[in-house]
Amino acid sequence: MKFLDEAKVYIRSGDGGAGAVSFRREKFIEFGGPDGGDGGRGGDVWVEAVNGLNTLIDFRFQQHFKAGTGIHGMGRNRTGAGGDHVTLKVPVGTQILEEDGETLIIDMITEGQRFRIAAGGNGGFGNAHFKSATNQAPSWANPGLEGEEKTIWLRLKLIADAGLVGLPNAGKSTFLATCTRARPKIANYPFTTLHPNLGVATIDGREFILADIPGLIEGAHEGVGLGDRFLGHVERTRVLLHLVSGQEEDVAKAYKTVKHELEAYGGELTDKVEIVALSQVDTLDPTELKKKQKALAKASGKTPFLLSAIVGTGMTETLRALRDIIVTAQTAGSDD
16 A cells, blocks of 8 residues: 555535425315425535544545535425535544645544534525414525535644654664564665554553654755655654664764754654664674764763664663653653
8 A cells, every 4th residue: 555644635515405485285275385395404524533544545546525415495394305424534643734734624633533624504494484474475495505615635644652763774664673563665775665654562561653754864854865744754753763873984973964854844853752772783893883882872962772673682672761751651641
């Protein structure tokens, strides 16, 4: 399945049905009177967050959604049926925005959450509604109200507990594949990962969701490489795992490059708790390892974890550190 995290969609709710003009005419009934029924209400357009989706690819093949029109009222005081509703099923974490792409309508962050984005038009009153003591035989009825139409943007920001960031070939996909059942593409060249991947990691019986995004390079906020468009998928995380490859000549520069891109993107990413790890340490001799560990610690101001997803070095310790931060954040959130 291809990954798509943004889609432009046209929606239109249904028009209301018109009221009927009708008079009762039956044999042996002396006074008939008006009996025109009301029109049915037009269908609504809803959006619903569902589990099991992590892409908006369905909206590449269908961009127009129209709810049903209400049925007109009929004689004998028969009200028209309401129009069929339309529901857009989106992944949890999808934002619904106005046509300008900036004004937020609703953020779908909970499974099963529903929101009406376009209400159907009311059905018109039939002439029976207008009967009164002074007007015994009204000969008019209301037309139904028109539905709403608008163009909206759907923008997906994956909901994960922890996010993996770093330069291309920092070992993010290998880390994800080792500790989860996700199977991202892994190869020895930059930009192997072209779209975000999700996986569920388990440590000491507790699960949390990891998001791996394509690598950042210098100038990503200006569109260099794959740009920073995928950083939105780690905006909702509680902690970032910043991987720096042990194969980098200058690990301090590699760390600062990604850190600068996070700052340039904004979105409060720099305020998130960060765990720093030196990855692919199985490729380093002890002297080189010590030198690079010290340089990374100086650049980041933190003691980096030493990782090798291939041989399993440091994996358990890193996952436990991620879990502890996530649990603490969840506990604080529930207390609020």
